[in-house]
Amino acid sequence: MSDTRPSSLVNFELPRRKVWEEKHAIAAPSYASFTSRFGHAFPKPQFLESDLGTTAVYVLPPPSGQSKRHVVIVHGLNTPALGMLPLAKELQALDQDAHIVIFDLWGHGLSSTPFTAHTPHIFHFQIFQVLGFMQWTRAHIVGYSFGASIAVKFAIQNIWAALSVTLLAPAGLLRKEGFSKTLQELLDDSKGKEAEAIDSVLSFLEGGPLVVPTDWQERVTSGQVVAEAFREWELQEHLGYPHSVLSMFREGNTYGCEDYFRQFAQLPLKKLAVVAELDSVCSKSQLIDLGFDNVEIVEKADHGLVRGASSEVARIVYRSWTQ
Template identity: 40%
Template sequence: MPQDLVLPRPGASYESEPPVAGPTESAFVETFGALLPAAQFLQTPRGKAAYYEIKPSISSDGNAKIDKVLFIHGVQTPALGMLPLARALEKSFPAAHLVLIDLWGHGLSDTPVVPHEASLFHELIENLLDHLNWQSVHLVGFSFGGATTVSYVASRPSRVKSFTLVAPAGLLEMSMFTPEEQSCLQGHGDDVAKKCVLNILEGGDLVVPADWKQRVANGEVVAEAVREWQMREHPGHTASVVAIFRDGGVMGSHAHFDEAAKAGIPSLAVLGELDGLCSKDQLNTHGFDNVFVVPKAVHSVVRDRAEDVAKLVGDFWKTLEKQ
């Protein structure tokens, strides 16, 4: 399948096609090392999705309140980008079963040749929870994963025990973009849209740090290198990124935020002070009161300041344990 794959837009008619297969685990490990636990694969009618389990290191006898946690990554950087936060939380919550998933078109997961609307990702979460036999879960969503968490909570509140949003997308508005960007996001010139979306996401051309191999060897997650690898090795990745940005709920999900805030489910939001994607005031306006801002942090706060984020999430979870 060529790199110029274009995914159907919502409402368009399209013929059924098999999914575009994701890369192999061995190819990923060869480049980035075995930082993640061994991949497991969920087979669904849409294709196969990779997930990674960090199992409890102590037995809780079924009494732990923070028992089952699913981490949902953002657009571009796959499950590996959530690993620093998951590892930091694992230390404080050894009885918790933590799972990270590669969303469609990311990491080792396939790209289904269907519109990438929020409902496609809700279905994937639902399939994974059923596969794990998890009736309900604590969700931690970053960026697009935050927007997906919010819309999932709004549509399936009974399956969510608590949710944490880290630098969530979803509250962008088309008016925030330049007229040129608006026309390519709304139009159907797919080559133009691809260039435009990647430019918005990267703020220009993707630059991989020269020392990335050394940093990876030291156990670091170098997101730029992971993104470049996916664009090269996953034939469906770029098409999924463009489709998610246009149709997945990155923009205009305000009503879902309102609904999720009213669902009566405990929530936390953690933002980077220097991140323009989402502000404390915006979240307060939509009914979220438990919002913390990490000083001098940018959008990649989930990785760059994983320990700070983990402290805030840990404090939130400890309040739930006392209830």
């Protein structure tokens, strides 16, 4: 009997099922480790388990007690989910019915680091897991920086799950050619140079050495978010964090994603982009050129607008929800 399969498939073989090691993820620090450094001024997480690892989820119930607006916020690269707390609080001050969930992306905060490339689909999995945990079919998706890039592709592939998508200072439009030659080479091949690649990416993200404000303890005791202190704790206590950051930067659509943004701009979906006037990561003109028609600028703000200009960003987002 002759083989009638297409010739291109005759020698094709699907990969074998991955055999997970007994310890298939790098564990995150314990909650006790976090509170020993930062106290109990921040919301307590709940933990979701999966084959990829553990996801830490922070649920912020609606102040009114009526869960009428479901919101999932996806944080950026480097700072954990609690870095989005100032924006979440401002949104709930404007919308008493907003039920907001934030969660630590893989390798950040109290979420573990899976032993797999940190491509967008493993973060889509986290979004779906959070939606399932909350028993929500759809939600308003708000993504910041790296989280915005994740939200773009998530919406393209799962438009049915998004009531709206808001992109805040989105990453994804950086050009690799704009990186230093050393960083470009390390992104292409870091074999045997993992530590050097991690240092280069962290330095790029910080804009230089990490500097933690001297008054951070006083500020976090009162419930203020000090992003630099969170990042220092991650570097010191989360063994998987630096590896996740490198993999996310390299594999997670942080640069060269113009085509995805162009496709996203054409989706029949309520969309909003908010950019900072002083931000070099993304500009209004870039988004307009890609087909976006609803882009707001926060004047005198930089890439940290979700904390430095959280009240203004919240007003813009809330206005978009209610128009």
